[in-house]
Amino acid sequence: MAAHIKIKDRHILNLAKLVSGPRSILYKKTDLAAYDCDGFTIEKYLPRAVVFPQNTEEVAAVVKYCSENDLPFLARGAGTGLSGGAIPINGEVIISLTRMKRLLNVDLENRMAVVEPGFVNLKLTHAISDQEYYYAPDPSSQYCCTIGGNVAENAGGAHCLKYGVTTNHILGLEVVLPNGDVIEIGKKGIPDAPGYDLLGLLTGSEGTLGIVTKITVRILKKPESKQTVLAYFDRVEDGSQAVSDIISAGIVPAALEMMDKIAIEGVEAAAFPVGHPRDIEALLLIEVDGIHAGIEEQINQILEVCRNRNVREVRAAKNEGERERWWANRKTGFGAMGAISHDYLVQDGVIPRSKLPEVLSKINEISQESGLRIANIFHAGDGNLHPLVLFDSRVPGETEKAIEAGSACLKVCADAGGTITGEHGVGIEKKEEMRFVFTDEEIMAQTAIRKVFNHDNLLNAGKLFPTPGKCAEIKQELTKA
Ligand SMILES: Cc1cc2nc3c(=O)[nH]c(=O)nc-3n(C[C@H](O)[C@H](O)[C@H](O)COP(=O)(O)OP(=O)(O)OC[C@H]3O[C@@H](n4cnc5c(N)ncnc54)[C@H](O)[C@@H]3O)c2cc1C
Numbered sequence: 001m002a003a004h005i006k007i008k009d010r011h012i013l014n015l016a017k018l019v020s021g022p023r024s025i026l027y028k029k030t031d032l033a034a035y036d037c038d039g040f041t042i043e044k045y046l047p048r049a050v051v052f053p054q055n056t057e058e059v060a061a062v063v064k065y066c067s068e069n070d071l072p073f074l075a076r077g078a079g080t081g082l083s084g085g086a087i088p089i090n091g092e093v094i095i096s097l098t099r100m101k102r103l104l105n106v107d108l109e110n111r112m113a114v115v116e117p118g119f120v121n122l123k124l125t126h127a128i129s130d131q132e133y134y135y136a137p138d139p140s141s142q143y144c145c146t147i148g149g150n151v152a153e154n155a156g157g158a159h160c161l162k163y164g165v166t167t168n169h170i171l172g173l174e175v176v177l178p179n180g181d182v183i184e185i186g187k188k189g190i191p192d193a194p195g196y197d198l199l200g201l202l203t204g205s206e207g208t209l210g211i212v213t214k215i216t217v218r219i220l221k222k223p224e225s226k227q228t229v230l231a232y233f234d235r236v237e238d239g240s241q242a243v244s245d246i247i248s249a250g251i252v253p254a255a256l257e258m259m260d261k262i263a264i265e266g267v268e269a270a271a272f273p274v275g276h277p278r279d280i281e282a283l284l285l286i287e288v289d290g291i292h293a294g295i296e297e298q299i300n301q302i303l304e305v306c307r308n309r310n311v312r313e314v315r316a317a318k319n320e321g322e323r324e325r326w327w328a329n330r331k332t333g334f335g336a337m338g339a340i341s342h343d344y345l346v347q348d349g350v351i352p353r354s355k356l357p358e359v360l361s362k363i364n365e366i367s368q369e370s371g372l373r374i375a376n377i378f379h380a381g382d383g384n385l386h387p388l389v390l391f392d393s394r395v396p397g398e399t400e401k402a403i404e405a406g407s408a409c410l411k412v413c414a415d416a417g418g419t420i421t422g423e424h425g426v427g428i429e430k431k432e433e434m435r436f437v438f439t440d441e442e443i444m445a446q447t448a449i450r451k452v453f454n455h456d457n458l459l460n461a462g463k464l465f466p467t468p469g470k471c472a473e474i475k476q477e478l479t480k481a
Contacts, residue, residue, distance in 0.1 A: 064180025083427025117148025349413030
């Protein structure tokens with residue numbers, strides 16, 4: 001054990017020399033405890049150390065050192081990931097990108113901005129909103145998650161129905177490869193550059209192919225006008241049918257969100273209650289945007305669709321303040337579960353929109369069988385469900401039950417012709433569920449790609465695919481010590 005600590009100290013001393021600035025490395029157990037998990041809190045492991053590089057050169061130097069010394073390592077942004085992607089399951093050296101948080105350039109003429117990976121999503125919109133521009137991908141965690149983490153997870157958000165998820169807004173990346181080499185990919189907005197689409201491959205690769213150190217993003221002109229409609233339904237089936245009817249009517253809302261009864265109980269008990277009735281079964285928030293002239297007509301169509309589906313109450317926001325309050329209430333959705341349950345597990349399946357009523361009723365059956373309440377909050381317009389399994393980890397066996405119920409929800413989504421994640425990634429949480437949607441051959445084809453980039457499997461091993469990694473041995477060594 002003593003020998004092991006000595007070795008560990010040597011690496012920590014060497015790593016400390018590679019990163020500048022105050023407290024640029026953490027290595028004491030008490031400090032490391034804050035990094036033992038991310039937004040997926042069911043599994044916890046201490047990292048070997050956490051380093052805080054200030055620029056690409058420092059990231060590359062740390063990566064090279066880890067690679068040459070067989071030390072597992074991984075990147076971390078804000079740690080809001082919900083599938084355990086930033087959890088150091090192999091006792092990794094965590095490379096935190098939070099000190100690389102500069103907005104490097106804004107090019108309004110070409111509608112692009114360049115940011116460092118630790119730049120917080122919402123700050124980009126704040127920085128350019130005076131000039132009437134914004135950054136479209138809006139995960140509910142946007143006030144704190146980083147654009148580097150968004151790239152790794154290909155994050156989505158309420159307004160991705162109309163504007164597309166992160167991958168549709170990334171024009172170029174600078175990446176430190178797992179051997180420490182630095183490459184640039186994407187031709188900053190030039191469409192159809194020759195060669196493989198590495199930009200597409202890296203976006204959503206969950207930090208398993210390289211560490212992103214610079215990001216060129218697309219920025220959009222703010223829509224001239226927007227309006228939001230709120231609709232309350234007594235039956236979930238009517239709410240679900242209204243979702244399909246809105247899309248079938250040819251309307252492309254900027255956002256089309258749904259919450260069920262338990263979710264409403266949560267958001268009304270949390271930070272931004274707005275007085276939603278507690279006895280309805282479903283609520284829809286529907287936002288349209290564009291030029292002034294078309295908005296009113298779309299709103300009228302939406303009101304009509306909802307009325308035809310037995311809506312209890314439906315109306316457009318009276319003013320901008322009310323619109324903002326409705327969205328603030330919706331965006332507390334996940335965290336709000338903390339107000340009504342000791343613990344909760346967020347799931348993230350995708351289904352064809354038309355299967356919404358059928359899938360929701362199966363999720364209800366899972367809830368009854370497991371004896372656990374399951375709330376549903378979802379980006380209904382694109383069929384991205386978030387069943388939230390409520391449980392109490394203090395009750396023996398309940399955590400395991402919640403994991404099983406979450407997995408069963410994903411099986412229902414896969415069986416309905418959907419898939420096991422829409423935006424939160426696979427991480428460690430859904431590795432085994434990858435088998436619901438991919439054959440062994442398909443998984444092998446993907447792991448072969450990882451091997452090309454991440455040959456020694458030192459970068460974020462044991463995530464995304466159900467494969468054993470070299471790091472399992474290192475983990476054993478650490479556990480023994
Ligand atoms: C309350 C709440 C609401 C949420 N709502 C949404 C939502 O609406 N939509 C959505 O998509 N997600 C949502 N999430 C999940 C999460 O915020 C996103 O996945 C986000 O993209 C993670 O960013 P992060 O900076 O926290 O990354 P982290 O959690 O730190 O890391 C996530 C993964 O990215 C990798 N990574 C991080 N930075 C880099 C980098 N620079 N280079 C390479 N890999 C990197 C990590 O290794 C890890 O695998 C929510 C989370 C919470 C807690």
